[in-house]
Amino acid sequence: MEKKIPYKTYLDESEMPKQWYNLRADMKNKPAPLLNPGTLKPMTVDELEQVFCRELAEQELDDTTPYIDIPKEIQEFYKMYRPSPLVRAYCLEKALDTPAKIYYKFEGNNTSGSHKLNSAIAQAYYAKKQGLKGVTTETGAGQWGTALSMACAYMGLDCKVFMVKVSYEQKPFRREVMRTYGANVTPSPSDTTEVGRKILAEHPGTTGSLGCAISEAVEVAVGTPGYRYVLGSVLSQVLLHQSVIGLESKTAFDKIGVKPDIIIGCAGGGSNLGGLIAPFMREKLRGENDYRIIAVEPASCPSFTRGKYAYDFCDTGMVCPLAKMYTLGSGFIPSANHAGGLRYHGMSSVLSQLYHDGYIEATSVEQTSVFAAAEQFARTEGILPAPESSHAIRVAIDEALKCRETGEEKNIFFGLTGTGYFDMVAYEKFNNGEMSDYIPTDEDLEKGFAGIPDVNL
Amino acid sequence: MEKKIPYKTYLDESEMPKQWYNLRADMKNKPAPLLNPGTLKPMTVDELEQVFCRELAEQELDDTTPYIDIPKEIQEFYKMYRPSPLVRAYCLEKALDTPAKIYYKFEGNNTSGSHKLNSAIAQAYYAKKQGLKGVTTETGAGQWGTALSMACAYMGLDCKVFMVKVSYEQKPFRREVMRTYGANVTPSPSDTTEVGRKILAEHPGTTGSLGCAISEAVEVAVGTPGYRYVLGSVLSQVLLHQSVIGLESKTAFDKIGVKPDIIIGCAGGGSNLGGLIAPFMREKLRGENDYRIIAVEPASCPSFTRGKYAYDFCDTGMVCPLAKMYTLGSGFIPSANHAGGLRYHGMSSVLSQLYHDGYIEATSVEQTSVFAAAEQFARTEGILPAPESSHAIRVAIDEALKCRETGEEKNIFFGLTGTGYFDMVAYEKFNNGEMSDYIPTDEDLEKGFAGIPDVNL
Numbered sequence: 070m071e072k073k074i075p076y077k078t079y080l081d082e083s084e085m086p087k088q089w090y091n092l093r094a095d096m097k098n099k100p101a102p103l104l105n106p107g108t109l110k111p112m113t114v115d116e117l118e119q120v121f122c123r124e125l126a127e128q129e130l131d132d133t134t135p136y137i138d139i140p141k142e143i144q145e146f147y148k149m150y151r152p153s154p155l156v157r158a159y160c161l162e163k164a165l166d167t168p169a170k171i172y173y174k175f176e177g178n179n180t181s182g183s184h185k186l187n188s189a190i191a192q193a194y195y196a197k198k199q200g201l202k203g204v205t206t207e208t209g210a211g212q213w214g215t216a217l218s219m220a221c222a223y224m225g226l227d228c229k230v231f232m233v234k235v236s237y238e239q240k241p242f243r244r245e246v247m248r249t250y251g252a253n254v255t256p257s258p259s260d261t262t263e264v265g266r267k268i269l270a271e272h273p274g275t276t277g278s279l280g281c282a283i284s285e286a287v288e289v290a291v292g293t294p295g296y297r298y299v300l301g302s303v304l305s306q307v308l309l310h311q312s313v314i315g316l317e318s319k320t321a322f323d324k325i326g327v328k329p330d331i332i333i334g335c336a337g338g339g340s341n342l343g344g345l346i347a348p349f350m351r352e353k354l355r356g357e358n359d360y361r362i363i364a365v366e367p368a369s370c371p372s373f374t375r376g377k378y379a380y381d382f383c384d385t386g387m388v389c390p391l392a393k394m395y396t397l398g399s400g401f402i403p404s405a406n407h408a409g410g411l412r413y414h415g416m417s418s419v420l421s422q423l424y425h426d427g428y429i430e431a432t433s434v435e436q437t438s439v440f441a442a443a444e445q446f447a448r449t450e451g452i453l454p455a456p457e458s459s460h461a462i463r464v465a466i467d468e469a470l471k472c473r474e475t476g477e478e479k480n481i482f483f484g485l486t487g488t489g490y491f492d493m494v495a496y497e498k499f500n501n502g503e504m505s506d507y508i509p510t511d512e513d514l515e516k517g518f519a520g521i522p523d524v525n526l
Numbered sequence: 527m528e529k530k531i532p533y534k535t536y537l538d539e540s541e542m543p544k545q546w547y548n549l550r551a552d553m554k555n556k557p558a559p560l561l562n563p564g565t566l567k568p569m570t571v572d573e574l575e576q577v578f579c580r581e582l583a584e585q586e587l588d589d590t591t592p593y594i595d596i597p598k599e600i601q602e603f604y605k606m607y608r609p610s611p612l613v614r615a616y617c618l619e620k621a622l623d624t625p626a627k628i629y630y631k632f633e634g635n636n637t638s639g640s641h642k643l644n645s646a647i648a649q650a651y652y653a654k655k656q657g658l659k660g661v662t663t664e665t666g667a668g669q670w671g672t673a674l675s676m677a678c679a680y681m682g683l684d685c686k687v688f689m690v691k692v693s694y695e696q697k698p699f700r701r702e703v704m705r706t707y708g709a710n711v712t713p714s715p716s717d718t719t720e721v722g723r724k725i726l727a728e729h730p731g732t733t734g735s736l737g738c739a740i741s742e743a744v745e746v747a748v749g750t751p752g753y754r755y756v757l758g759s760v761l762s763q764v765l766l767h768q769s770v771i772g773l774e775s776k777t778a779f780d781k782i783g784v785k786p787d788i789i790i791g792c793a794g795g796g797s798n799l800g801g802l803i804a805p806f807m808r809e810k811l812r813g814e815n816d817y818r819i820i821a822v823e824p825a826s827c828p829s830f831t832r833g834k835y836a837y838d839f840c841d842t843g844m845v846c847p848l849a850k851m852y853t854l855g856s857g858f859i860p861s862a863n864h865a866g867g868l869r870y871h872g873m874s875s876v877l878s879q880l881y882h883d884g885y886i887e888a889t890s891v892e893q894t895s896v897f898a899a900a901e902q903f904a905r906t907e908g909i910l911p912a913p914e915s916s917h918a919i920r921v922a923i924d925e926a927l928k929c930r931e932t933g934e935e936k937n938i939f940f941g942l943t944g945t946g947y948f949d950m951v952a953y954e955k956f957n958n959g960e961m962s963d964y965i966p967t968d969e970d971l972e973k974g975f976a977g978i979p980d981v982n983l
Contacts, residue, residue: 075538075539075605076539076605076606077539077605079536081532082532082533082534145616146908148532148533148534149533149617149907149908150908159602160606160680178635179908179909180904180908180909180910180945180947182947186908219905219908222904222905223617223905223906223908241950241954242699242947242950242951245950245953245954245957246910246947246950246953248954248957249901249904249910249953249957250904250905251905444706447637447679447706447707448676448679448680448707448708449680450606451603451606451607451636451637451643451676451680452636452637453637453703453706488637490637490639490699490703490947490948491947493698493699493702493703494699496702496703496706497698497702497705500702500705500706
């Protein structure tokens, strides 16, 4: 009899990754370099060091070293909440009556509620090692801010979080978790920064945006001795740290003797997707194995599927380096009815290049169908998923239903990035039948595109 | 070199318990029987069957069968979120600078956020097996209601939850999780039941209590064809199901070759403590091994440490059987400033008998010290604990600090029953320095004691 695959496959601590994998090393077409917004020349480590701590600046620009050691201290921290399980979704398969085998990597079993902690601890570690006093950052829904506050509490670093005002007001519990971990949380835009005051003067009633909160956090980091800025997604260093997700998954699949056919990840800035696919993409880039890889984004913020591939600003205040990426323009803000996260206007330049080169597919989904998938998943698999993660669930379910039609026994693998315990306002809307969908018109998008600078290398 | 104990010890699926352990079978002094409130005679299975489904009624009265098979369907469900990890708290040990070794069994890695799911799925399974349409229950903070709604969604059962009104209003997110799992949630007291209307008429402004919500749920269960009542704590059947916590823990300790010296559990109705200690208490009862076992309760609801050992009503409406237990009287309601859960007026009759016979110690702690321990734990171990669980954390830390004084390398083991993600209002109070303590005066207690009926066997 064939050995039954367990519901959950955990690695032993000895099997956990000791190195991160740097996807860029195996890319023939490297992601385009970050540009200094003043000179339009590629950023150097020395320039980046004004914003990031030294070792992270080096990781940001390193596109040749394939494996980078995970410092012992970070390995120890990982052991507190990792390895995360690779789960066989037996109950979902049964509910869908599909011959497909569905797997997911569950990153939500830690208090930050998502995969963000994987990079937060790395960034806090290097900041502490450099002798810094603290770090600044922005947070939208609050997952990144929570993760960073946990990492800073552990490392003994000060943590200043600019939280998009609408989230600060609607998600007081997220704010309170950060405060429990000792973080200082300020609603953005605020009057504590120049850029915040400027935005408030121009848009008095604004409830804020990620791009604006980034600008405030960078301003404080650059202007305060002993502080640096850290970011939870988009950056190549973040994808590097998040490779721990994919590396663990790959080892677990090898252990149970399974090869995934389709790999599905939600994509906002790309931190989850880039980490999830890393070792699989390595094999794909090297022609050793093929995988179908699908990025899923919200129809209301469709940077891959409807964005432009161009150099653009990473933040509203235009203080950050320019990045070449699929973008909707730094002024693009998703419709207010959008509840499902993944609302950044751009996309990781690593993933953008891979998508441009045809290694990744992308698709967009509407939020009521996302929450329907979330509810079905919650009821069958017993985990209430984050709205972000539920984008991947939607497409995984759709692919499994296609297998029901064709009879194919495909191995479908998706990243379950986190839990939705702090998203109950959105679930309530869905439960009450009050959730609506929104797809930006071409005119809506044109307004965002108009803000993309005319920079071509 | 001694092999290092891992941060987390997981059992393989093949090592998971296939039987629950029934502590009563090894007790020389059995817990006193439930009494019919009308006849004051011991309840029979036939009588209990009016309220509970048949197989649960049998389990409730079975004090002789030591091991009861876990049905295959429940074993499968357990595999979705179990085994739970036995964690070595290396970071907490380091922060406390103690020679003690601290371990905890973490039951919070499921969407209900606590151990309650272990019994919820069992009760839903037997109800479904009997062909029932649905079940009714009460919930206070919402952990039990959430667990039951998850179990009912999985089994395809209707689920009616009476939620203590103050929680219903202050914890809309908990309510929304239950609704996402398809449960019907009614604030209690409500005008949908006779007992609810009576209580509302007598106490128009009341924000409800657990005892009152129990009465409403029982009334609906008894009065609706195809429905039965289920309860998440106190009952002996619940302790039976929760033995899975202790059984897994014992196997994991045996795997790593460690024997705990002190076992600490929070105690409200007793579901966690009774499950956690089950296989250890077996050895203690049989004289095979000794363990120091400590029940921790809130100073504001001190049933073990200041209650009376007597037959008492389990609910405010006095519709349930009488149980002999340590009790503060069914009319006792903890002070409104009490935020930490564990607010039931009585205690499991199994645990009450063991405490009475000297097998268990009990201690009570005040809530600001509980939240201080919670915060310290969150910052060092990366898990934001439930206030309930934090009672055990408090005492575990105190015992570890004693070891720092004496130099003893004791193995301290506690149950981390769940996470505090839905308790941020309480954390906010603590973070703002607005939390206060409360210890009932003897006069306060006397009022509760006055409601204990004069029944002596």
